[in-house]
Amino acid sequence: MTTGPKLVSILRQGSYLIASIHTALDDTQMVRFQEDLVEQIGRYRSRGVIIDVAALDVLDSFGARTLRTIAEMARLRGAVTVIVGIQPDVAFAMVSLGMATGSVVTLLDLEEGLAFLDSRTQRNATSGRPALRTLSRGAP
Amino acid sequence: MVRRIVAARVQDGPTADDLVQETLVRVLAAAPRVEPGMLESYAIVTARNVVASLWRERDRHRRNQHRVVDLLPEQTHDDGLVAQEEQNAVVQALARLSERERDTLLAHEVSGQDTRSLAGEIGSTAGAVAAQLNRTRARLRVEYLLALDQAEPPTERCRPVLLALSSGDRRRQREVDAARHLLECDLCARLSEPLMERGQARDDEIRIPIHVDADIVAARQAARELASRLGFSKTDLTLIATAVSEVARNIVRFAGLGEIVVELLDQPRRGVRVVAMDTGPGIADVEQALADGYSTYQGLGLGLPGARRLMDEFAIMTEIGRGTTVTMTKWREER
Numbered sequence: 197m198t199t200g201p202k203l204v205s206i207l208r209q210g211s212y213l214i215a216s217i218h219t220a221l222d223d224t225q226m227v228r229f230q231e232d233l234v235e236q237i238g239r240y241r242s243r244g245v246i247i248d249v250a251a252l253d254v255l256d257s258f259g260a261r262t263l264r265t266i267a268e269m270a271r272l273r274g275a276v277t278v279i280v281g282i283q284p285d286v287a288f289a290m291v292s293l294g295m296a297t298g299s300v301v302t303l304l305d306l307e308e309g310l311a312f313l314d315s316r317t318q319r320n321a322t323s324g325r326p327a328l329r330t331l332s333r334g335a336p
Numbered sequence: 337m338v339r340r341i342v343a344a345r346v347q348d349g350p351t352a353d354d355l356v357q358e359t360l361v362r363v364l365a366a367a368p369r370v371e372p373g374m375l376e377s378y379a380i381v382t383a384r385n386v387v388a389s390l391w392r393e394r395d396r397h398r399r400n401q402h403r404v405v406d407l408l409p410e411q412t413h414d415d416g417l418v419a420q421e422e423q424n425a426v427v428q429a430l431a432r433l434s435e436r437e438r439d440t441l442l443a444h445e446v447s448g449q450d451t452r453s454l455a456g457e458i459g460s461t462a463g464a465v466a467a468q469l470n471r472t473r474a475r476l477r478v479e480y481l482l483a484l485d486q487a488e489p490p491t492e493r494c495r496p497v498l499l500a501l502s503s504g505d506r507r508r509q510r511e512v513d514a515a516r517h518l519l520e521c522d523l524c525a526r527l528s529e530p531l532m533e534r535g536q537a538r539d540d541e542i543r544i545p546i547h548v549d550a551d552i553v554a555a556r557q558a559a560r561e562l563a564s565r566l567g568f569s570k571t572d573l574t575l576i577a578t579a580v581s582e583v584a585r586n587i588v589r590f591a592g593l594g595e596i597v598v599e600l601l602d603q604p605r606r607g608v609r610v611v612a613m614d615t616g617p618g619i620a621d622v623e624q625a626l627a628d629g630y631s632t633y634q635g636l637g638l639g640l641p642g643a644r645r646l647m648d649e650f651a652i653m654t655e656i657g658r659g660t661t662v663t664m665t666k667w668r669e670e671r
């Protein structure tokens with residue numbers, strides 16, 4: 197559809213998917229992003245997903261809801277989702293708006309996100325339980 | 337602008353011509369600057385120039401320019417029919433002014449009488465005469481555009497709205513709710529284009545039409561950019577952008593068509609005002625719409641109540657079958 201620079205990118209790294217939003221997305225683009233990401237989680241049997249939203253100008257009710265939906269759908273497919281890069285002013289607006297990110301894990305940056313996924317998937321491995329059930333409670 | 341080339345204006349023409357001529361004879365009696373046989377043509381060209389000051393600044397190199405400077409009525413134009421159309425429109429517009437308006441305008445514009453001496457004659461002040469002249473010019477422009485368009489305004493609100501736009505009087509525009517009328521009235525929307533292009537464009541106001549998803553992003557980014565000029569903190573800018581995003585989405589989801597106007601304020605202190613209006617079905621239960629968790633579309637139900645929390649002031653006006661207007665303001669914290 198677009199011929200300009202990519203709006204989002206989804207990269208595979210081992211059993212993780214790293215999705216970066218590169219610019220402000222409108223609702224239609226946000227929904228397409230959700231569909232693409234969920235499709236790839238299934239296709240690659242990913243265990244963890246990091247969504248980097250540092251470039252988003254706002255996270256309004258629709259944007260926040262879409263992220264929660266992604267996390268929920270990923271969870272049902274056995275993957276943990278981490279949101280990274282929420283800017284302080286964006287976070288403040290979300291709180292003022294009356295939104296919490298709910299059960300979705302939010303962390304500072306990609307590095308923290310990767311560390312978190314490693315620890316979670318590690319725990320799954322050592323505990324020997326199926327990932328789906330272990331992860332079903334979402335974030336601490 | 338639509339110009340209809342129609343020669344038949346028989347029913348209106350003579351009367352209008354008579355009125356204008358009668359006025360001229362009276363006005364020019366004491367100020368014979370112009371050859372008597374030329375009076376009417378001269379006046380019409382002068383009035384046309386008043387009207388054409390509309391376009392003067394817009395683009396000096398456009399073909400419209402011939403309307404601005406030539407004072408020679410016998411000059412032929414390439415498009416003689418169009419020129420004739422314009423001239424007829426000017427005559428009609430002049431005829432629609434009140435006698436007093438016409439007298440004063442022509443005395444000033446045609447015979448060059450200054451505002452002070454005009455004020456002396458009618459027992460007023462120069463300032464009041466100047467203000468009246470401005471109103472008359474504004475009316476002349478409106479009547480000219482209506483005559484040129486051969487349009488009769490469909491509602492009683494049309495003329496007051498067009499007049500407020502033509503005079504550039506922002507307070508009056510708000511009083512007559514001009515922005516909403518332009519959403520609802522095709523004729524005024526069309527005529528408002530040349531009227532609003534007058535003079536320099538306002539740089540402390542942005543209007544964004546809202547129709548599709550992408551407009552939501554455009555609106556919030558435009559609001560952020562404009563507000564950033566007042567030195568709002570990054571946090572406040574994000575609050576404003578988020579609030580605009582929410583009300584814009586409401587328009588797209590519920591109304592389908594609307595407009596967001598973002599305006600910088602000076603009074604009572606610095607701030608930014610966002611007016612989001614639509615021509616949608618209206619909100620049956622405002623209390624409910626403002627209650628947390630209420631939503632008829634797939635969202636978090638935070639649209640309106642969320643936007644209200646993000647801004648300092650929030651007001652909503654809605655009418656079933658007509659539409660909704662949300663007005664919200666964020667004041668700049670003075671430190």
Ligand SMILES: [Zn+2]
Nearest residue numbers: 494521523524
């Ligand atoms: Zn109208």
